Amino acid sequence: MRLLDKTILITGGATGIGRAAALEMAREGAAILIADLNAEDALAAVAAIAAAGGQARFVSCDVTREEEVRSAVQAARDWRGALHGLVTAAGILQGAFQTIEELDLAVLERVMDVNLIGTFLACKYAAPLLAGSGGGVILCIASGAGIRGPSSSLAYGASKAGVQGLCYTLERQLAPRGIRLNVVCPGSVDTPLKRQNVRDGAVARGEDPETAVTSARLVNPAGVAKILAFLASSDADYLLGTVFTR
Numbered sequence: 001m002r003l004l005d006k007t008i009l010i011t012g013g014a015t016g017i018g019r020a021a022a023l024e025m026a027r028e029g030a031a032i033l034i035a036d037l038n039a040e041d042a043l044a045a046v047a048a049i050a051a052a053g054g055q056a057r058f059v060s061c062d063v064t065r066e067e068e069v070r071s072a073v074q075a076a077r078d079w080r081g082a083l084h085g086l087v088t089a090a091g092i093l094q095g096a097f098q099t100i101e102e103l104d105l106a107v108l109e110r111v112m113d114v115n116l117i118g119t120f121l122a123c124k125y126a127a128p129l130l131a132g133s134g135g136g137v138i139l140c141i142a143s144g145a146g147i148r149g150p151s152s153s154l155a156y157g158a159s160k161a162g163v164q165g166l167c168y169t170l171e172r173q174l175a176p177r178g179i180r181l182n183v184v185c186p187g188s189v190d191t192p193l194k195r196q197n198v199r200d201g202a203v204a205r206g207e208d209p210e211t212a213v214t215s216a217r218l219v220n221p222a223g224v225a226k227i228l229a230f231l232a233s234s235d236a237d238y239l240l241g242t243v244f245t246r
Contacts, residue, residue: 001028001029002028002029002229002230002233002234002235003025003028003029003030003085003229003232003233004028004029004030005029005031006029006030006031006084006085006232007030007031007033007076007079007080007082007083007084007085007133008025008030008031008032008033008083008084008085008086008087008232009033009035009072009073009076009083009085009086009087009122009126010022010025010032010033010034010035010086010087010089011035011036011061011063011069011072011086011087011088011089011090011118011122012035012036012063012088012089012090012091012141013032013034013035013036013042013045013087013089014034014036014037014038014039014040014041014042014044014045015038015041015191015192016089016189016191016192016193016194016221017089017141017186017189017191017221017224017225017228018034018036018087018089018090018141019034019041019045019221020221020222020224020225021087021089021224021225021228021229022034022045022049022056023045023048023049023052023222023225024222024225024226024228024229025085025225025228025229025232026049026052026054026055026056027052027054027229028229028232028233029054030054030084030085030232031054031055031056031079031080032046032049032054032055032056032057033056033057033058033059033072033075033076033079034046034056034057034058034059035058035059035060035061035063035069035072035075035090036058036060036061036090037060037061037062039058039060042058043058045058046058057075057079059071059072059075063088063090063114063117063118063119063121063122064113064114064117064118064121066121069118069121069122069124069125070121070125072122072125073122073125073126073129076129077129082129082132082133083126083129083130083133083136084130084133084136084137085130085136085137085138085139085232086122086123086126086130086136086137086138086139087139087141087228087232088118088119088122088123088138088139088140088141088163089141090114090115090118090122091114091115091118091141091159091193092110092111092114092115092193093111093152093153093156093193093196093197094107094110094111094153094155094156095107095108095111095153095154095155095156096151096152096153096156096197096200096201097152097153097200097201097204098153098154100154103154103155107155108154108155108158110155111153111155111156111158111159112155112158112159112162114159115156115159115160115162115163116159116162116163116166119140119163119166120166123138123140123166123170126138127174127177127179130177130178130179131177131178131179134178135177135178135179135180136178136179136180137179137180137181137182137231137232137236138174138179138180138181138182139181139182139184139228139231139232140163140166140167140181140182140183140184141163141184141186142160142161142163142164142167142183142184142185142242143156143160143185143186144185144186144187144244145157145160146158146159146160146161146164147160147161147164147185147242148185148244152197152200152201160185163183164183164185164242167181167183171240171241180236180237180240182231182236182239182240182241182242182243183241183242183243184224184227184228184231184242184243184245185242185243185244185245186224186245186246187219187244187245187246188216188217188218188219188246189218189219189220189221189224189245190218190219190220190221191221194216194218195213195218198212198213198216198218199212199213219246223245223246224245224246227243227245231243
């Protein structure tokens with residue numbers, strides 16, 4: 001129960017790594033606020049947490065809309081009076097396996113809006129509440145793609161590299177306010193986003209999509225969630241910078 005009495009906001013918490021983090025952090029005692037556009041899966045996650053004896057709520061939020069992000073953070077204040085952690089797990093992958101000539105500007109802008117601008121907005125509005133709660137933790141989900149190596153999507157790689165670049169500077173701004181920031185770069189994790197990416201790659205190569213998913217050796221998001229729960233706890237106070245997972 002390392003997160004007992006902590007309130008944590010998770011953008012993109014309805015599915016994938018965000019959902020796994022919500023379940024794991026709730027098991028560790030945190031009250032979870034899931035901010036997502038996917039109400040059906042978000043409410044299912046909330047119900048699963050409640051069934052296990054935890055606390056969770058859902059707030060509809062498009063992370064590309066500043067007012068909605070501000071309202072989601074306000075919802076945490078209204079519910080619990082404080083915020084102790086933020087996980088920015090909202091993300092999309094579009095434009096995969098397209099050359100730069102084929103990639104539409106609109107696709108690039110959409111991916112950057114969700115992955116990078118969405119991260120910026122969540123941090124912008126969460127920071128004052130975290131500081132006012134005595135400090136806290138921000139965990140920004142990036143990717144090995146765009147940081148350690150290439151991505152199947154120019155847009156996705158650029159957006160995740162942007163998250164890393166944003167956080168290099170933001171980490172130094174927030175540290176004096178008692179807020180620790182870590183960038184987390186998962187590997188090939190079994191999420192709806194990654195499964196679709198594997199299928200798209202198989203189609204581009206003329207292979208069977210479902211066989212490709214089976215052969216991809218994607219890892220369980222619960223494993224990444226355990227790392228996120230650790231990072232959100234005071235046990236990780238001495239761990240700075242970027243963390244890479246399987």
